[in-house]
Amino acid sequence: xxxxxxxxxxxxxxxxxxxxxxxxxxxxxxxxxxxxxxxxxxxxxxxxxxxxxxxxxxxxxxxxxxxxxxxxxxxxxxxxxxxxxxxxxxxxxxxxxxxxxxxxxxxxxxxxxxxxxxxxxxxxxxxxxxxxxxxxxxxxxxxxxxxxxxxxxxxxxxxxxxxxxxxxxxxxxxxxxxxxxxxxxxxxxxxxxxxxxxxxxxxxxxxxxxxxxxx
Amino acid sequence: xxxxxxxxxxxxxxxxxxxxxxxxxxxxxxxxxxxxxxxxxxxxxxxxxxxxxxxxxxxxxxxxxxxxxxxxxxxxxxxxxxxxxxxxxxxxxxxxxxxxxxxxxxxxxxxxxxxxxxxxxxxxxxxxxxxxxxxxxxxxxxxxxxxxxxxxxxxxxxxxxxxxxxxxxxxxxxxxxxxxxxxxxxxxxxxxxxxxxxxxxxxxxxxxxxxxxxxxxxxxxxxxxxxxxxxxxxxxxxxxxxxxxxxxxxxxxxxxxxxxxxxxxxxxxxxxxxxxxxxxxxxxxxxxxxxxxxxxxxxxxxxxxxxxxxxxxxxxxxxxxxxxxxxxxxxxxxxxxxxxxxxxxxxxxxxxxxxxxxxxxxxxxxxxxxxxxxxxxxxxxxxxxxxxxxxxxxxxxxxxxxxxxxxxxxxxxxxxxxxxxxxxxxxxxxxxxxxxxxxxxxxxxxxxxxxxxxxxxxxxxxxxxxxxxxxxxxxxxxxxxxxxxxxxxxxxxxx
Numbered sequence: 001x002x003x004x005x006x007x008x009x010x011x012x013x014x015x016x017x018x019x020x021x022x023x024x025x026x027x028x029x030x031x032x033x034x035x036x037x038x039x040x041x042x043x044x045x046x047x048x049x050x051x052x053x054x055x056x057x058x059x060x061x062x063x064x065x066x067x068x069x070x071x072x073x074x075x076x077x078x079x080x081x082x083x084x085x086x087x088x089x090x091x092x093x094x095x096x097x098x099x100x101x102x103x104x105x106x107x108x109x110x111x112x113x114x115x116x117x118x119x120x121x122x123x124x125x126x127x128x129x130x131x132x133x134x135x136x137x138x139x140x141x142x143x144x145x146x147x148x149x150x151x152x153x154x155x156x157x158x159x160x161x162x163x164x165x166x167x168x169x170x171x172x173x174x175x176x177x178x179x180x181x182x183x184x185x186x187x188x189x190x191x192x193x194x195x196x197x198x199x200x201x202x203x204x205x206x207x208x209x210x211x212x213x214x215x
Numbered sequence: 216x217x218x219x220x221x222x223x224x225x226x227x228x229x230x231x232x233x234x235x236x237x238x239x240x241x242x243x244x245x246x247x248x249x250x251x252x253x254x255x256x257x258x259x260x261x262x263x264x265x266x267x268x269x270x271x272x273x274x275x276x277x278x279x280x281x282x283x284x285x286x287x288x289x290x291x292x293x294x295x296x297x298x299x300x301x302x303x304x305x306x307x308x309x310x311x312x313x314x315x316x317x318x319x320x321x322x323x324x325x326x327x328x329x330x331x332x333x334x335x336x337x338x339x340x341x342x343x344x345x346x347x348x349x350x351x352x353x354x355x356x357x358x359x360x361x362x363x364x365x366x367x368x369x370x371x372x373x374x375x376x377x378x379x380x381x382x383x384x385x386x387x388x389x390x391x392x393x394x395x396x397x398x399x400x401x402x403x404x405x406x407x408x409x410x411x412x413x414x415x416x417x418x419x420x421x422x423x424x425x426x427x428x429x430x431x432x433x434x435x436x437x438x439x440x441x442x443x444x445x446x447x448x449x450x451x452x453x454x455x456x457x458x459x460x461x462x463x464x465x466x467x468x469x470x471x472x473x474x475x476x477x478x479x480x481x482x483x484x485x486x487x488x489x490x491x492x493x494x495x496x497x498x499x500x501x502x503x504x505x506x507x508x509x510x511x512x513x514x515x516x517x518x519x520x521x522x523x524x525x526x527x528x529x530x531x532x533x534x535x536x537x538x539x540x541x542x543x544x545x546x547x548x549x550x551x552x553x554x555x556x557x558x559x560x561x562x563x564x565x566x567x568x569x570x571x572x573x574x575x576x577x578x579x580x581x582x583x584x585x586x587x588x589x590x591x592x593x594x595x596x597x598x599x600x601x602x603x604x605x606x607x608x609x610x611x612x613x614x615x616x617x618x619x620x621x622x623x624x625x626x627x628x629x630x631x632x633x634x635x636x637x638x639x640x641x642x643x644x645x646x647x648x649x650x651x652x653x654x655x656x657x658x659x660x661x662x663x664x665x666x667x668x669x670x671x672x673x674x675x676x677x678x679x680x681x682x683x684x685x686x687x688x689x690x691x692x693x694x695x696x697x698x699x700x701x702x703x704x705x706x707x708x709x710x
Contacts, residue, residue: 137708148666152657152704182535183655183676185685 058142061131067172068193072123074168080115087111132191134202139179141191153189155209157181163199175199179206218287218356225281226325226346233274235319241266283342285356290330292340304330304340307364312354316347318499326350392488395559396548398480406550407476408469409522415471416464480549487562492532492547506545510534512677513686514565514648515544516556523644530556532563535679544681565648566634572627578668579626579690583619588612628673628688628699635675635703637686647686652710653677657703659696671696675703 087108094100101107125145133140141151162178169175176192177199194202242249244263247256276296284291290304313329320326325344345353398406438446449456481498492506515531522528530548547563548556557568591611598605621641629636635654637647655676665671673688673696680686691699 138704146663148661150659150700152700154656154704154707157655181655181676182678184678184680184682185674186656186658186676189656 058129058131061133061140061142064127064130064132064193065174065195065198066127067174067195068169069123069127071168071172071174071193072126073119076119076123080112080119083115084108084112127193130193134205139191139206141189151186151189153179153181153186155206156211157183158206158210160210161203161207163196163203165196169196177202218285218360220284220286222282222284223349224283225278225342226344226349227278228323228325229344230274230278232319232323232325232344233277234271237270237274241270285353287360290340290357292342302340306357306360309339309357309361312357314347314350314354316501320344321501328353392486392493393562394484394486395492395562396483396485396551396555398483398549400477400481402550403477403480403483404473406480406527407473409519409525409527409550410472410476411465411468412472412475413464413468415475416468419467419471476549483549485547485559492563494545494547506532506534506547508563511563512653512679513650514560514563516568516646516648518644519642520644526552528553528556530559533677533679533681560648565650566631566636568646568648569629569631569636572629572636572638575623575626575628575688575691576668576670577623578670580616580619580623582664582668582670582690583622584612584616587615587619591615626689628691630699630703632706637688639684639687639689643684645684645686649675649677649686651703651706654703654707657700657707659693659700661693665690666693669693673699 091104091108095104122145129143129145129148131140131142137155139153139155141149141153143149159180159182161180163175164178165175173196174193175196176190177194179189179191180187181189191199191202241263244259244266247259248263273296277294280294280296280299282293287306289306290309292300292302292304294300294302309330313331315327315329316325317327324347326347327344328342328350330340330342342350342353435446438449449459478498480496483494483496485492485494487493490508492508494506496502511532512535513533515533517529517531518527527550528548529546529550532545532547534545547559553568560567591608595605595608598608618641622639625639625641625644627638629638633651635649635651637645637649639645655678658674658676659671660674661671669692670690671693673691674685677686688696688699
């Protein structure tokens, strides 16, 4: 965690690296945005790099915004808190039981320790095993701690795009990009943990490709 | 009929039909009284009376309050007894008008008209019931008005009425199409003989409990007189009685499968007219529909071991409606020979059935056996708490292994420049032919265990695919999966 976001390439378009500082320029420069995007789209040439689709590693993919780790930790922390409270309540209810499994307070402490461990550790792993990259014609997603999934979403298959933020994500200025296709399993592919500027930028890049004949 | 501002009403026979439809519920409520006239089932009596007092006025008021207009620009429907609803459907938004005639409507000469727009999967407006003549006129008028609207504007094929062409359409019959298949009654009955349905039997027997006289009395009556010795033999031996019971249920299940098939596929006919498939079938409820070829997302050939042994298959078309959520599987050939299926596939422009299938990794046998055995052992060890001899269930493990073997043998994939094909299933056999240009997303998945063995699962998503039976290629070597993913995507890009 804690890899610097600024200055890292976030989008690779037609071979050129665009950094976050360039992106900020785009975002501040709202009026010329439409024109800018159109020229970008025209400049794109389909270049298929076969090794990209055969990839087995996260190398060369974009990372999520590091802030998402905090968001995930808060969310799983809240969930663990509920589990700990349940454990405490059960322990109190069984306070005067003659054949208790453990002395009072031990079980809630164990639950707390396990929950804390997972709440701190799993978000870190999730962040580590998430990568995406927007290419000229497709979006690549590689993700999963145990179940590793590699997905290619052709941009011309996109039905519509949503950027969404829940209350925690809003606090840390991250958001998720939801890509809807007509497919069954891929009817909504979620790309979480993008800094909100990047999410909106990606959405604007990708929406150029939404066509009527997505079927 | 001309589009006008005058209000129209439903057919008066609507009242009769609704009354007939609502009587079974009343009979069900009053069942204890009907069965035993002496009983004072006061609650049922009161409930029945309340039902009559609500339903009868409701049916009449519904008819009285229902009005509709076919104006030159829109279809207006005013309906509702307590909550009044006024619905205006602009003519240019109407995608499809469906006319449906269930058996009762066919007797009375009425029909149900359902108006569909692009916005929703369910019917936007329903007229229950108008006369068949009126129904056809409404459809004709709407179509004419759409033609007039369209003649001024750009011709837009997707917006036309004929999206899912309509039931009982005399026009469709007038068009000369290429007939792809017509099922003879003999074939329909044969198809039913392969379709074993216990579900209807279960429903039938659960209904029997409510019927007087008791079925056992009926069987006693059936086996009277000279058959009396049989009855005593059956009653003397519980094994024989059990065997006969199972045999009878199986026979009835088999018979009901045949009847269901006959009802559904009687006079099944499918033909190609222009770029649309027209399909008509049905004994009790006639249905006639159209599948535009470009809505077809993939081709599914289904079978089961018994059907396959005798060389019979079923062809389904995975389709996608105007509405994305409105997907479905349209049966193109309910029961046919492989040659017939291949003929239809070639007419529809699909790839052929691959002559050779590539196998998946042999490791899949081990993985499947281990996975299911672990589940079984966990289940049995819990079951042992209550039923000690449950460990006999471990004898199922060899059966799991045999199933895993059969599963491996039946799994395969093949691909050429236009189609990716997947084959799976032991008892329900599936073959998917997925056209490259219809693919949606491309994904490769590997669980922790799969990665340890160097295996992956490949899945090419299509629109409207079933979420239950997936066209997945499970457990192929990862390098092969990577190569397949890359080559499929390359073909997709160049398509």
